[in-house]
Amino acid sequence: MTYFLFEVLIAAHIVTGVTGAVAFWVPVLGRKGGAAHAKWGRIFAFALFATGCFAMAMGTMTLFAPLETHPHLVDLFDAPFIRGIFGWMMLAAGLLTVNLAWYGWLAIRNKGRHEANRTPLNLLLQAALVPASLACVWQSWVLDNPLIVGIGIVGLATAGTNLWFILSRDPGPDAWLKEHVKALVGAGISVYTAFMAFGSVRILPELALNPFMWAVPLTVGLAIILWHRRAIDRRFAVRSRVA
Numbered sequence: 001m002t003y004f005l006f007e008v009l010i011a012a013h014i015v016t017g018v019t020g021a022v023a024f025w026v027p028v029l030g031r032k033g034g035a036a037h038a039k040w041g042r043i044f045a046f047a048l049f050a051t052g053c054f055a056m057a058m059g060t061m062t063l064f065a066p067l068e069t070h071p072h073l074v075d076l077f078d079a080p081f082i083r084g085i086f087g088w089m090m091l092a093a094g095l096l097t098v099n100l101a102w103y104g105w106l107a108i109r110n111k112g113r114h115e116a117n118r119t120p121l122n123l124l125l126q127a128a129l130v131p132a133s134l135a136c137v138w139q140s141w142v143l144d145n146p147l148i149v150g151i152g153i154v155g156l157a158t159a160g161t162n163l164w165f166i167l168s169r170d171p172g173p174d175a176w177l178k179e180h181v182k183a184l185v186g187a188g189i190s191v192y193t194a195f196m197a198f199g200s201v202r203i204l205p206e207l208a209l210n211p212f213m214w215a216v217p218l219t220v221g222l223a224i225i226l227w228h229r230r231a232i233d234r235r236f237a238v239r240s241r242v243a
Helices: 002-023 025-029 035-064 079-109 120-143 146-167 175-202 205-209 211-242
Strands: none
Touching: 002 025, 002 035, 002 175, 025 035, 025 175, 035 079, 035 175, 079 120, 079 146, 079 175, 120 146, 146 175, 146 211, 175 211
């Protein structure tokens, strides 16, 4: 029963994750601010919100039943290792995805009402990400695996920068757009990392811990964020000169 429920979660995770992974490229590559951008951005945000929730459920199940949920890894890794990688790290990565998807959606929805970003859920997601990220740092030390600490560092940085924006009285006229891009592209990095790293467990388990599988989505995603930030700076610079 445990494994069956876990497989159902995997199937739901894949369906929503693929939906988000496809929808991701329409707002990234398409015309900004148009109807298609808004439509596909909404699909992406809510697909990733669901994907992250399924990942959190899978991570929680793994913490309680590591061998039962991952029988194909029994001959490769022991229970503490599976619990650390596919339990604690999956739980933190899922929460990070939920955090970024919701935060990025609120940033664009509340662009003219900054104080509306201070919702209980938005603040709770930042607060929850801190202990989840610290748990990854701790597991990295326990398992002597530096890969896990990466999720912890990203999580702590995300919670810190998100809170800075949420609690700022006047973050600047273009801050909401930069945060929107940062968060939703960050969620895109998360879903592609999951497919390349966690997803490879089903085909070639040894690739799950290959740094290359984690570095590709991160590198591409950071390049997209930096490109869009420069475009935003140029756009607002032109507006300020015209004004």
